[in-house]
Amino acid sequence: MGPSLLALSARADDALARALPSADLPPVELHRAMRYAVLGGGKRLRPLLVYATGAAFGTAPETLDVAAAAVEIIHAYSLVHDDLPAMDNDALRRGRPTCHIVFGDAMAILAGDALQALAFEVLAEDPLLDIDAGTRLDMLRTLATACGSHGMAGGQAFDLAAVGQMLTAAELERMHVHKTGALIRASVRLGALASGCSNAATLAALETYGHSIGLAFQIRDDLLDIEAATEQLGKTAGKDVAANKPTYPAILGIDASRAELERLTADALASIEHFGPRAEDLRNLANFVAQRAS
Template sequence: MTPELLALSARADEALARALPDESQPPVELHRAMRYAVLGGGKRLRPLLVYATGHAFGAPLGRLDSSAAAVEIIHAYSLVHDDLPAMDDDNIRRGRPTCHIVFGEAMAILAGDALQALAFEVLANDFMLAAEPASHLVMLRTLAGACGSHGMAGGQAFDLAAVGKVLSASELERMHVHKTGALIRASVRLGALAAGCNDARTLAALETYGHSIGLAFQIRDDLLDIEADTTQLGKTAGKDVAANKPTYPAILGIEASRSELTRLTMTALDAIEPLANATALRDLARFVAERAS
């Protein structure tokens, strides 16, 4: 990552630490599990997208902190639940034991539930956004839509139903547009809305950008699953293949997947080409396509 993105990632960590309940407050074990799930590293892609988009429209960083924290808290909750035995059944996340391994399944479920609620509380309580209630409401609706049956949860349902099946390329794309892409697109949109951008054409261009890097992120993830090891990834390598899950390399082939990754990255970059202050957004698109973990 560039120095600018690393600085924004550090800012996101600070916003998250402030937003989370102190682990000395009861219920102590629940708060410990919540902080463990959120503060244990990660790329912070989603908050970075909030900051980068908001910056492109001149928003002060303080106006973007709550949206950045909210999307990462939602992402962390989804990982806690995805790792559970009833879902993806994984023991490693971000290079350390998953939340349910450390705190038990019941506490991990509660931590995920509490994190989802906290994300909306953080966004709803932002006094800087409250001065514009109509826009604030649209932001809350945007986050909610990214989480539900037409967003991330729906994508996970598609994923569970697809295990052991052969999907078409369009069916695979539909799954990941929901599971991975919905929150990524919401992150971009939240950054724009927080900055006061309400131009329909600009928001449509940002939607294209978010859609493209969301799918690019998943293709890169699928390629890394077969090309990298567990230490490099910070999670179990080869798990998708072992679980007989449909992936881009399995359906398109490795070389075609790489070509599609390049095409999506160029589409994302083209979409934001008219924006004057989009350096960070361009850097993030390239990071998504080239990341090694």
């Protein structure tokens, strides 16, 4: 990840720290759990997509801070709930014990609930977002859709139902278009809407970009699960194979998965060609997703 993206990742961390309740504000244990879940590192891919999309329109980063924070808060909530014993039952996330291991199952559930609500609260109240009410409503709707039964929650339901099953490639794609891809696509759209973009063709091109890198991210994740060590990943390596979950390498094979990763990356890059130099950060993120080592 280049210097400009690293700087934006640090900017996202600052925006998140401002958005979250103080750890000494009652209820203290809940607020500690929320901050633990959000501020414990991570690639910050989704905030970076908000910033990078805004940059393609020449939008100042400070206008995008709250939208960037909102999508990452949603992502953090989803990880807290995914790691719970009733879901993926994982004890390690970003190289640290998962939220429920540190704070207990009940507090982790409450932290996830509160984080989801906080994301909409901060996005609705953002004073630096100088857009009309209809566009702000569209942004809130975009984030809500990415969370629900047609987004992450639906994808997790598909995932739970798929354990031990042999899915087709189309069924696997459907699952990840919901579970992983929905919030990635939403991040790109939020960056465009915050920039005042209402052109249908431009939004469609960015939808293609988000769709392509969302699936590319998942394929790379599946490959890393079998190729990388736990220390490198910061989460439990090999857990998908151990849990008998359907993955791209299991269904397509490793070589075909790598070829699909290359195709999706090429599609993402082609979809933003018309932006020219302004889309440099978007291009760098597409390549990062395809080549990341953790």
